[in-house]
Amino acid sequence: MRGEAGLLADLDRLAIRFAAHEHEAVFTVAESDAVNAAIPGAHTKNLFLKDKRGAYWLVTVPSEARVDLKALPGAIGSQRISFGKADDMARLIGITPGSVTPLAMINAAPGSITVVIDDGLAAADRVNVHPLRNTATLGLAGGAILDLLRHWGHDPVVAPIPVQDNP
Template sequence: MSRPPELKIDFKRYDHPVVLTVEEQAKHVGSFGGALTKNLLLKDKKHRLYIVSALADTKVDMKILSQRLGLGKGGVRMAPEENLRQVLQVPLGCVTPFALFNESASAVSLLLDQGFKSKQSCYFHPLTNDVTIALSSSNLDKFLLSIGKQPAYVDLEASPVVGKDNPPDLADLVPSGAFCSSEESVENPTPKDAPQVNVPKEKTCLPEVKAKPKVQKKGAESSESKVPTNNGANVEIFASDVLEVIFPLFLSEASKKLNIKQEELTQILKLDDFKRRAAPDLESVTNMFKNAAYTAGFHAGFDTMLKSGLGGMPSRK
């Protein structure tokens, strides 16, 4: 996605400890004069996603909003945390319009509180929740337009009549694309005869890759074929897979050097008990590396966003 090198967006940046709620954020930036905001990630029954960005005191009625979008009374609900990671690519507590900078979130619809326009500046997290950005609605518009998003300001507290003679006033803001996640594919399997009306399957779900068979040497069973290629995100399964690979190799080499059958060596060393004891430690270490890599990705993305688009005032700690 091409963007102008200099957007000349005026903003203030406040660094603070990680916060997960508006109340926590207010403790660190509430006295600086900007308006606090709340940001919701919603999902409809067709797995289309919406960010609703509103002033902290704006009342957002989910049922009314759903009707105004033309989705019925129960058409939208809070999106699962998985969508934050996979689509917005932000941590928990960090839903933000700035996440639309990511290509993976290009099809997410954004509804902005029209109350933003009456405020001198509003607070938003960028791609991490240990930083707050303060900027006006006009400067937010510059950013959104630079990534191809047309700002849509809405009276989120309005309750217009929706019916046969009164079509949904926000229907134009319903996105055309849906998102496929591993959780959704298990909970809601698609029937074979169901038409795909949103996004082509090959663009939302990775195709199954069939590996070519490998010729194994005598006495060495294939452990690689037992390891699924898509379990990296599940720490428990990943740790189990690693142990299933390591222990057969260990037994094979140890039995050769000690001239003992693998079955006897397994009983002598009580490897099954050892695997049960080792699994939690391996899961802990794996999760630590996973979180470290995830956090590094957020900060790298945030720095890229600031350098490529936001040319405002220096950081204020």
């Protein structure tokens, strides 16, 4: 696994501009709200999923999105989904819950996980994601995230992610 050092080396190698922010550990979107207030740009949450065929998915959406989990499989080309297990996450992408990020795909074998990025995030000028740990945030363009994923041999899916209406 290449880890954060490999990530930073690839950002440099590909001349991808980013802003780095160190902060206290955050494990949930709710915990990150206070940290996010001081960091400009779109903030994210990530869903590590497994479908009924055994395929793994990493879906990145805006932090405020309430994903419609019943409609999600149809939107991303999957079958019935459930949340993946922490031990599978550690084995496949080398991170633990609370640190999930599309940048962890640096550690994943091409084809082992399908990465889905919300179409709004993919087009955003600045998207904030963890650099494989939950004590920092990197802000970079959505297109740069897609470039990194492709550089690592992944073919990201960009899709409108279905959300639930707010009550």
